[in-house]
Amino acid sequence: MVRLEHQGFHSDRFERRQIRHLLTRANATCWIVAGKGEALGAAIMLWREGSTVGHLYSIVVQPKFRGRGLGNRLLRVCERAARRRGCERMSLEVRADNRRARQLYESLGYRLTAYLRDYYQGGSDGLRLVKILKTNGRRSRRPA
Numbered sequence: 405m406v407r408l409e410h411q412g413f414h415s416d417r418f419e420r421r422q423i424r425h426l427l428t429r430a431n432a433t434c435w436i437v438a439g440k441g442e443a444l445g446a447a448i449m450l451w452r453e454g455s456t457v458g459h460l461y462s463i464v465v466q467p468k469f470r471g472r473g474l475g476n477r478l479l480r481v482c483e484r485a486a487r488r489r490g491c492e493r494m495s496l497e498v499r500a501d502n503r504r505a506r507q508l509y510e511s512l513g514y515r516l517t518a519y520l521r522d523y524y525q526g527g528s529d530g531l532r533l534v535k536i537l538k539t540n541g542r543r544s545r546r547p548a
Contacts, residue, residue, distance in 0.1 A: 405436070408443040411466050416499075416525050418462065432461065435481050437474050444469045447478040449485060457534075458486030460496035463505075475508055487537050494537060500529040509533050 405423045418426070426432045426448055437445040445465035449458055460482055465474045486494050497520065498505050514533035523530030 405434075405443060405446060408446055408464055408466060426461070433485060435478060437465075437478065442466075445474040445478055447482050449482050451489060456490060456492040458482065458489065458491040458494050460494060463496075470504070475505075476512070479508070479512060483535075483537060492537055494535045495532060496534075497523065497530045497532050499524055500531050506531070506533075509535075 405418075405427075409418050409423070427434055431451045431453065433449045433451070435447050436443050443466075445463075447463040448461045450461045451458065460479070463475060463478055463482075465478075483494055494514075495517075496509065496514070498509065500519070510533075512535065514535045516531055517534045518532035520530035520532060522528075
């Protein structure tokens with residue numbers, strides 16, 4: 405996981421201690437796509453007790469495996485897990501300048517809810533995106 409973080413992100417990446425905490429102590433779930441003895445991609449969801457919102461905390465794909473649908477598959481797995489937990493929405497933050505990730509999220513129905521100035525290391529801005537999840541074939545009736 406540490407190697408994957410360093411391959412996938414130039415800044416704002418988790419270090420070993422943070423990953424260990426997420427995997428062992430946080431109310432989180434992690435999925436890893438593996439191949440040929442290495443992690444090709446991973447996603448981490450955070451869960452808040454009693455909340456109807458699942459939070460995508462991190463999603464990363466090795467640069468050499470991008471463009472093959474791994475991010476899309478990981479995100480869909482996270483959405484299914486959120487639905488199983490009774491979540492009506494998914495939220496996430498993404499760097500405003502990460503066009504590729506934004507296109508993926510927007511293509512899957514995520515919509516901008518907040519502009520986050522100076523949110524990331526080095527002063528980069530972020531965006532908060534939210535998707536209303538469909539449950540039992542229908543959209544939730546609660547407002548976003």
